[in-house]
Amino acid sequence: MKTNILKGVLLATTLLGATAATAQQAELTIESWRNDDLAIWQDKIIPAFEAEHPDIKVKFRPSAPAEYNAVLNSKLDAGSAGDIITCRPFDASLALYEAGHLADLSGMEGMSNFSDVAKSGWSTDDGSATYCVPMASVIHGFIYNKDAFEEVGVAVPQTEEEFFAALEAFKEDGTYIPMAMGTNDQWEAATMGYNNIGPNYWKGEEGRNALIAGDQKLTDEGWVAPYRQLAKWGDYMGDGYEAQTYPDSQNIFTLGRAAIYPAGSWEISGFNAQADFEMGAFNPPVQNAGDTCYISDHTDIGIGMNAATDSPEAAKTFLNWVASSEFSTIFANALPGFFPLSNAAVELEDPLAQEFISWRDTCESSIRSTYQILSRGTPNLENETWNASVAVIKGDESPEDAGKRLQDGLASWYAPQQ
Amino acid sequence: MAAPSKQKNRWHIAVFLAPAVLVYTAVMIYPLFNTLRLSLYSEIDQERIWVGLQNFRTLFGDAIWSEQFWNALANNGWFFVIHMLVQNPIGVALAAILSSPRLRFSAFYRSAIFIPTILSFVIVGFAWKLILSPIWGIAPGMLDAIGLKFLYQPWLGKEEYALTTLSLVSVWQYVGIPMMLIYAALLSIPDEILEAGECDGITGMAAFWKIKLPLILPSIGIISVLTFVANFNAFDLIYAAQGALAGPDFSTDILGTFMYRTFFGFQLQLGDPHMGSTIASAMFGIILIGVCIYLFGIQRRLRNYQF
Numbered sequence: 001m002k003t004n005i006l007k008g009v010l011l012a013t014t015l016l017g018a019t020a021a022t023a024q025q026a027e028l029t030i031e032s033w034r035n036d037d038l039a040i041w042q043d044k045i046i047p048a049f050e051a052e053h054p055d056i057k058v059k060f061r062p063s064a065p066a067e068y069n070a071v072l073n074s075k076l077d078a079g080s081a082g083d084i085i086t087c088r089p090f091d092a093s094l095a096l097y098e099a100g101h102l103a104d105l106s107g108m109e110g111m112s113n114f115s116d117v118a119k120s121g122w123s124t125d126d127g128s129a130t131y132c133v134p135m136a137s138v139i140h141g142f143i144y145n146k147d148a149f150e151e152v153g154v155a156v157p158q159t160e161e162e163f164f165a166a167l168e169a170f171k172e173d174g175t176y177i178p179m180a181m182g183t184n185d186q187w188e189a190a191t192m193g194y195n196n197i198g199p200n201y202w203k204g205e206e207g208r209n210a211l212i213a214g215d216q217k218l219t220d221e222g223w224v225a226p227y228r229q230l231a232k233w234g235d236y237m238g239d240g241y242e243a244q245t246y247p248d249s250q251n252i253f254t255l256g257r258a259a260i261y262p263a264g265s266w267e268i269s270g271f272n273a274q275a276d277f278e279m280g281a282f283n284p285p286v287q288n289a290g291d292t293c294y295i296s297d298h299t300d301i302g303i304g305m306n307a308a309t310d311s312p313e314a315a316k317t318f319l320n321w322v323a324s325s326e327f328s329t330i331f332a333n334a335l336p337g338f339f340p341l342s343n344a345a346v347e348l349e350d351p352l353a354q355e356f357i358s359w360r361d362t363c364e365s366s367i368r369s370t371y372q373i374l375s376r377g378t379p380n381l382e383n384e385t386w387n388a389s390v391a392v393i394k395g396d397e398s399p400e401d402a403g404k405r406l407q408d409g410l411a412s413w414y415a416p417q418q
Numbered sequence: 419m420a421a422p423s424k425q426k427n428r429w430h431i432a433v434f435l436a437p438a439v440l441v442y443t444a445v446m447i448y449p450l451f452n453t454l455r456l457s458l459y460s461e462i463d464q465e466r467i468w469v470g471l472q473n474f475r476t477l478f479g480d481a482i483w484s485e486q487f488w489n490a491l492a493n494n495g496w497f498f499v500i501h502m503l504v505q506n507p508i509g510v511a512l513a514a515i516l517s518s519p520r521l522r523f524s525a526f527y528r529s530a531i532f533i534p535t536i537l538s539f540v541i542v543g544f545a546w547k548l549i550l551s552p553i554w555g556i557a558p559g560m561l562d563a564i565g566l567k568f569l570y571q572p573w574l575g576k577e578e579y580a581l582t583t584l585s586l587v588s589v590w591q592y593v594g595i596p597m598m599l600i601y602a603a604l605l606s607i608p609d610e611i612l613e614a615g616e617c618d619g620i621t622g623m624a625a626f627w628k629i630k631l632p633l634i635l636p637s638i639g640i641i642s643v644l645t646f647v648a649n650f651n652a653f654d655l656i657y658a659a660q661g662a663l664a665g666p667d668f669s670t671d672i673l674g675t676f677m678y679r680t681f682f683g684f685q686l687q688l689g690d691p692h693m694g695s696t697i698a699s700a701m702f703g704i705i706l707i708g709v710c711i712y713l714f715g716i717q718r719r720l721r722n723y724q725f
Contacts (some may be wrong), residue, residue: 070682073689095688099464184575186665187685239554241668242518242575248553375686379482382686387667396577396667412482 010165024050026314027057029082031075033068034301036270039274040334048330049321056314058084076101076306084318085308087132087302089121090371097124097131103307104129108316110323118341118366121299126371132302133323136331136338139265139356140196140296146278148176148259156282160229167236170259178236180258182244189389190382192262193233195368197284198226199294204366212373214416218407219400227392234393242394249276266300266355272350281355283363297365299341377413384409454702456695473696487697489668489674491704493581497672500585501592506641508589509596510634514626516597518605532594539591543658546587550574574659577669582646584670588655592648596641603637604630643712650705654679670716673701 020127030041041060049058061082063071069092075081076096082312085102096102105111114134122132144387149156149166150200152173157163170178181228183189202208202222210216215225238244238252254260254274271279286293303322305315321327325344332340336350339357348354370382384406391397397405411417460469477483483501512531516524534542550557552572563569573583607630615621615629656664662684664671679687681694 052709066684070689071686073683091686092683092688182575184665185661186663238553240558240572240575243552243572244575245547245551248551252553327649358680376688378687380687383663386663390665394666409482412472 025055025057026307026311027059028084028311028314028318029059029061030084030086030303031068031072031082032060032086033065033088033243034086035062035064037335038062038276044330044334045327048326049318051092052321053314053317058318072096073232076308079308081306081308082313083306083315085132085304085306086135087122087304089299089302089367091373091376093122093132093302093304094124097129099309102131103124103236103305103309103312104131105133105304105316106130108320108323110320113323113325113342113344115341115343120372121367122302122304127186132304133319134299135301135303135322136335137341138298138300138338139359140192141263141265141281141283141356141359142196143253143261143263143267143271143279143281143352145176145253145256145259145275147256148277151175152259154259157277157281157285158282159289160285161286164232167260171236178260180249180253180261181233181237181251182241182246183390183393184243184248185246186386186390188246188249188262189230189393190370190386191368192391193230194263194385194389195298195370196262196264197229198223198369199296199364200284200286200291200365201225201248202369204294204364208366208369208372211369212416214414217417218410219403224399224403225404226262227388230389230392230398231395234395236365237393259414265337265339265353268350268352269335270358272336272352276389279352281352283359293359293363294366295359295363296368297298297339298367298371301338301383339385374414375408377410379409379412381406381410434501434679450497450702453695453698456692457699460692461690475693475701477693477696477700483693486671486676487700490671490673493670494614494652494672496649497585497588497652498646500588501645501649502642504586505589505593506596506645509593509641510600510638511598512593513604514630516601528597530598534591535594537591539654540658542587542591543655546590547574547659550583575666577666580660580666581670583595584659587659588652591655595644600634600642601636603634607633639712640715644710646708646712647705650701650708673697673704677701710720 026078032041038060046058046060050056059082066142069088072085073096076099081101085096087096087102093102097104110229111130111135116123116127118134118137119130122125122134123130142155148170150176152169154166155162157166166195167178170176179190181192182337199207202211202216207216209224211223212217218224234241238258244252249258249261250267250270251274252258254271256275256277283293303319305312305319309315323342325342325346328340328342328344328346331338332346333349336348336353337356339353340346370385375382387403388397388406392399392402408415451707458468458470459466460473461467477487515521516528518524523525541672549555550573552558552570552575557568560571561567571579573579611633612625614626620628650673652672656670656672656675657678660670662675662679664675677694677697680690680697683689
């Protein structure tokens, strides 16, 4: 009896507290994995929004990238997640939408600013509902140390042959580690290796869609050839690259000890702050001079609304603002390397970011091959690709065997490939 | 509560037990049974349905799952073997040395050896990763200084060494615990027994092997069980050093990381609480069997000496 009274009192005080808070103004909490961007959200993006909407308070509450999905899912199930949810592309968010955690945003006016390709990462398979506002994409390529290239006298490579000639030149010269990448954390090998150079071989969207439709297999030349390239990378990576982590690679490059860094454009702002030499970027080398180039222009970040939010109106106001060109401009320039997906024209100031985004005009864009639909089952194709890319670089597995293993794994659960 | 009877109403027993029982139920018993329950369900089309032992059939019967499970179990076994062969003998040896009355600064050594145990595994994992790093680490430099550079390998990145390396890091961290327990056991051996042994001509090393070791066997048994339980529940160090994919090529994957990856998901792999619970239940079973073997097979044969 006593405990019941106590419970009642506690409950009453929390309810009172909660209603008192909502009566004053809406408060939105953003869940995100971009803890690197905390300062930008707090100093630039949120003040800009709050200046326009003084009745809405916004809090940015990021968690560590590797734990984000697990943390978010637990919070959503427990009902303690924030109002605004930063969306991973494809299945992770689709599952949240299907579980009723993400609200359908198809009808929101801001959505008209985005193309279907931009929305593809956050739409149902049939495209009928979109549940996150596309925020940014990242482009893959190679960042290089301009000083090192001048010193050793190497030209920026355009083709596969020139690429390996450049690596060979750096190896012979010995001043610089030819390529800064490690295999300890595994994902770089797949994301910055396989999915970086791959689109040139499987012909971007053409190959990717054919794989999803079941018309191509991972054992086909277009999908094995990138592994053949990766198999040659091991010779040009630093001593002990097997235990080299992702931050190690970043540091080696920004300290000026390496010549080429297989990159995603998200590195730009960090590298600008760290490196005191001039950097340039080149797109993944094509097989023969004059071939059409393909790049991975991957839809990476979206932002949606927790269906269980207490203040849906405020959340929608915020999301509409995120869809506007005002947000795109602040975001793109505060975070060079995350390219806005909206149709509105955005001026970029950073030269390295301009270089990356210029490839959208000269090359064909595609997204990472494993992200849409193909990583739904067990074994998980994305995780397997990490593993296979590392094994191929280390020479533990031949490119053909890797392709066969992935194909067998995919065919074991994916009907169109059976 | 207590039925009315001739006896006094002994409600105070329930009151005093309540805090511990309630807390323990809320944080241990309920989650444990709920995990066991979850492993009998599966989610199909957003609905949780009863599937009986189907999840266990998948875990042990399906090639993809069972391969990962046996790999994790074998790695876990090796992790345990290293601890038993390295950590516990070193712990006993250190305790024997520390309990020697002629050793100077023994309090200092005791604290120094025990300190890693109270460090966070995140710090330990990170510090050792840096020490062993081929790029910034001091390990290659130190080996170079004594002319043994050729022995250096990027240990954490090589499949054949990574698990052993991490096991040894864990041994380094936790060697203080068996040391302290054995040290306490050694101190509790009465001097009379040792003196009586001396009269019979048993001194020095012989005194250790013939008198002290048999007397501390029960403590060693307890330590073995604690090591077993801790090792099969291990997760933190591997996760801190190698991440949830327990690279390279799953060579450091133990049951804890396998369970975490399955339960919470990883990168594009979505979390599956039901398969995760199945693995957790299997871990529970393995630990239960291990502890039972110890209790019924070993503990009862140990003789307790009363002084």
